[in-house]
Amino acid sequence: MNGGLVLMRVNLCCSRDVLVTGLVSCLLLFGALGVQAQVPKQPNIIYIMVDDLGYGDVACYNSASRIPTPNIDRLAREGMLFTDAHSPSTVCTPTRYSLLTGRMAFRTGMRGVFTGAGGPCMIEKERLTLGGMFQAKGYVTALFGKWHVGMTFHDKAGKAINQNGLSAVKRIDYSRPIPDAPIHRGFDHFFGTVCCPTTDWLYAFIDGDRIPVPPTHIVDRGPLPKHPYSRDNRPGMIAPGFDLEEVDVTFMNKSIQFLKDHAKKSPEKPFFLLHSTQAVHLPSFPGAAFKGKTKSGPHGDFIFELDYLVGELMQALEKNGFAENTLVMFSSDNGPEVPTVINMRKTHKHDGARPWRGVKRDNWEGGHRVPFIARWPGKVKPGSRSSQTICLTDVMATCAEIVKAELPNDAAEDSFNFLPVLLGEQNEQSIREYTLHQTISLAMAIRKGPWKYLDHKGSGGSNYNRDGEWGLKQYALPEKAPAAPGQLYNLETDPGETDNLYFKRPEIVNELKAKLEEFKKSGRSAPRRR
Numbered sequence: 001m002n003g004g005l006v007l008m009r010v011n012l013c014c015s016r017d018v019l020v021t022g023l024v025s026c027l028l029l030f031g032a033l034g035v036q037a038q039v040p041k042q043p044n045i046i047y048i049m050v051d052d053l054g055y056g057d058v059a060c061y062n063s064a065s066r067i068p069t070p071n072i073d074r075l076a077r078e079g080m081l082f083t084d085a086h087s088p089s090t091v092c093t094p095t096r097y098s099l100l101t102g103r104m105a106f107r108t109g110m111r112g113v114f115t116g117a118g119g120p121c122m123i124e125k126e127r128l129t130l131g132g133m134f135q136a137k138g139y140v141t142a143l144f145g146k147w148h149v150g151m152t153f154h155d156k157a158g159k160a161i162n163q164n165g166l167s168a169v170k171r172i173d174y175s176r177p178i179p180d181a182p183i184h185r186g187f188d189h190f191f192g193t194v195c196c197p198t199t200d201w202l203y204a205f206i207d208g209d210r211i212p213v214p215p216t217h218i219v220d221r222g223p224l225p226k227h228p229y230s231r232d233n234r235p236g237m238i239a240p241g242f243d244l245e246e247v248d249v250t251f252m253n254k255s256i257q258f259l260k261d262h263a264k265k266s267p268e269k270p271f272f273l274l275h276s277t278q279a280v281h282l283p284s285f286p287g288a289a290f291k292g293k294t295k296s297g298p299h300g301d302f303i304f305e306l307d308y309l310v311g312e313l314m315q316a317l318e319k320n321g322f323a324e325n326t327l328v329m330f331s332s333d334n335g336p337e338v339p340t341v342i343n344m345r346k347t348h349k350h351d352g353a354r355p356w357r358g359v360k361r362d363n364w365e366g367g368h369r370v371p372f373i374a375r376w377p378g379k380v381k382p383g384s385r386s387s388q389t390i391c392l393t394d395v396m397a398t399c400a401e402i403v404k405a406e407l408p409n410d411a412a413e414d415s416f417n418f419l420p421v422l423l424g425e426q427n428e429q430s431i432r433e434y435t436l437h438q439t440i441s442l443a444m445a446i447r448k449g450p451w452k453y454l455d456h457k458g459s460g461g462s463n464y465n466r467d468g469e470w471g472l473k474q475y476a477l478p479e480k481a482p483a484a485p486g487q488l489y490n491l492e493t494d495p496g497e498t499d500n501l502y503f504k505r506p507e508i509v510n511e512l513k514a515k516l517e518e519f520k521k522s523g524r525s526a527p528r529r530r
Contacts (some may be wrong), residue, residue, distance in 0.1 A: 040270040042137065043376070044326040046313070047274050047395065049099065050306060051092060051146065051196070051281035052360060054352030056335030057303055058371050066350040067300045068475035071311030074372070075330060080384040080422060086391045087334045088414070090360060090461050091440045092196070092281075095333040095392060097149045100129045100185070102396030102412030106438045109522060112195075113440070116201030116236065117161045117168040119150040121180035128411040130396050132185025134272040137403045140262060142189040143182045144254040145276030147206075151178050151194050167238050169201045174486050181209040187274075191254045197247040197278040198285055201236035201314030205250075215239045228343040229284035229299045229471050245285040247278050252309040256316045263320035271397055272399075275313065279306035282337050296348040298493045299340055327376040327402070331392060334358045335367045338462055342470055355478070357497045361444045361461025363454050368437055380422050388421050389447065397526070406529075412526070413524035434515060436453035436525055446516040450492035453512035457485065486513070 015191065056062040059069045059077040061083075074159075087482035090099035093113035094105030101123060108122055125130060153161045155171045179208040182190040204215045215237035224230065224244065233244070243250075243412050255275045262271055279302055286293075286301040290308065310330065317323040336499055337360045344350045372390065374380055386459030397415035400407050407415075420426035430449070437445040443460030446453050458464065464476040466483035477498055481487075484502035488509050491497070519525040 007135075012197045013378070026511070030425030033233065034066055040268055040325070042105070042139070042270040042380075043324055044270050045134075045272045045399060045402070046317075046326060046328045046331065047099075047272075048310060048313070048328070048330045049096070049145075049276045050330070050332045051277055051279060053129065053303070053306070053332035053333065053336050053341070053371060054341070054354075054359075054366070055356060055371060056350075056354030056367050057280070057336060057352040060373075061371055062351075062354050064351070064354065065349050066296045067294055067303045067380055069303065069307040071314065072330065072371075075310065075314070075328065075375050076383075078377075078382050079328070079373055080380050080386055081481050082372040082374075082386050082388065082390060084389045085331065085370055085372030086389070086435060087368045087370050088391055088393050088436075089438050089440070090334050090362055091114070092146075092333045093122070093148050093150075094127055094438065094440075095359060096276075098414070099333075099392045099395060100131070100149065101127060102130070102393050102407075102471055103127075103403065104414045104438060104525070105411075106442050106444065107144050111440065111442055114148060114150045115164040115199075115234070116166070116195065117151075117153045118164040118174060118195070119152040119153065119162040119183065120160070121150045121178065122223065123149060123180075124184050125180070125184070126410065129186035130184070130399065131272065131274070133186070133396065133402065133405050133407075134488060134520055137405055138269060139403070140189075140266060140269050140271045140451060141187045141273075142255075142258050142271065143187045143192065143274045143276065144190070144276075145151065145192045145251040146195070146197055146278060147182055147190075148191055148195050148493060150180070151206075151240040152180050164201070166201050166236060167280070171177065172214075174211050178206070178209040181206065183208050189258065192276065193247075194253065196281055198283055199232050199233055199234060199281060199422075203236055203238035203242050203244065205239070205242065211239070213239045213241060215242075216224060224283075226284060227298050227346075228373065229282060229286075229297070229302075229340060231336075231339060232282035243289075244283075246287045248305060248309060249287050249289075251275065251277065252312055255313060259316045259320050259322065262390075263322070267321070268405075270481075277306060277309070279303070279377065282340060284340070294439050296344070296350055299316075299344060300348060300350070324377045327374065327379070329372070329374050331372040333392075335362070335370065338362045338472060341472060342472075355495070358459060359462060359472075361440050362459035363437055363439050363443055363456070364459060365491070365495070366438070367459070367461060374422055376422065384424065386421050386427070388427075389435055390416075390418050390421075390431060391435055393431070394418050409528050409530065413526055415526055434519070436516070444520075445517060448512060448515070449489075450490050451508055451512065452497075453509060453516070454487040454490050455488070455513060488512075 358366030
């Protein structure tokens, strides 16, 4: 590149014809080097949404991790690592709704998660989404991977099914388009699955708003791997060619192809890419290239595969000239799964929830405190760390600030802007005063500074009365205030949430409970914008 610049300076002193020749030579040289001639003024943004990855599953968060994650660790070295980031829910469907809307999912009233043909889409047609916001600012938007916030399928009579389970999947008329797919909720491109790709009742890829290769038979689980992490694979309908062990490689290839195509067709336009993985949700089915690559069994291999695809996506950014103008965010939809944690602790001395109490579905920290890393060359200081409390709902307000989008009051009602933190402009003052947490049962919690109030007994999600080798009773802690209807912890002095201060600090309980009720009734926790 330096040679091209020197050539241009020399030719400035020559005749007009020679100058033109020199400029053409420069352009050819830039093209040969793979440099984009047109760079969008707005940054590109990639959000990598991982499934069931615990705070302790990644080496840069857990020095005792038994699983190598060099690419994720590199992302942290080149960007900012958040130590107090939270998923909006302790399970996937509500978390994904909240990421896409900036709104806590409990406000919809839905409990549980979607499976199979469950729907309709949780996101109302009129609601502004993350993708829709980017579209309005001229971005090309794409989603590859798991959707899991509901879709409407129809039967042969044209009647909406909107039910979970195998019988509902068997009724689908695959000749009919899906009216509430991602391409109807803010995404120009979508290729992926309606629910968990290797868990739920419908094993088939959706391209846009149709399933081009419909399922034809019940999945044969005989040839699939059998180990403690191979559970949670429902006997659903599967399409020909749908490889349960290679879905993440398929999604990775789709995202990489999108980047290649964008570089060729419209490099002057910014893009927003949401890459949504199956990894590392059970069943742990690492692809053929990753089996046995770690000393931590199939689930360790699966995490290693996840790390590999992160590296491949970063390499694709470099190859296509996007790396320097792209904000990459990486996080998980909730804490690690119950049988995963139990087995990994016993068999491989690896704790995906470390150092927190609780796992997926729990309102204790292990259920929703997640890895969050942001890399943005020239904007985010490499190797930086932040202890700011943030939630994945905050991605929407933060991105709105980046692209100068005005959010209306009926959008992103629980979203706070943490861009000043990313830019190193705000370290001491808290971005958010209060943070809400919800479980699969809609049990609620609220956090203010070090104080965390759980408006319920127990975990709010997982069953800690289940005994036996694979039950959580072995990890149950004694309740120091058994008569209390709720729980209050000071995370600064008691990060393990072992000492319930409900009766000792009633004034804080009352303050936080009142604030929780206020946020429920008002329909928002973020201030009104105008």
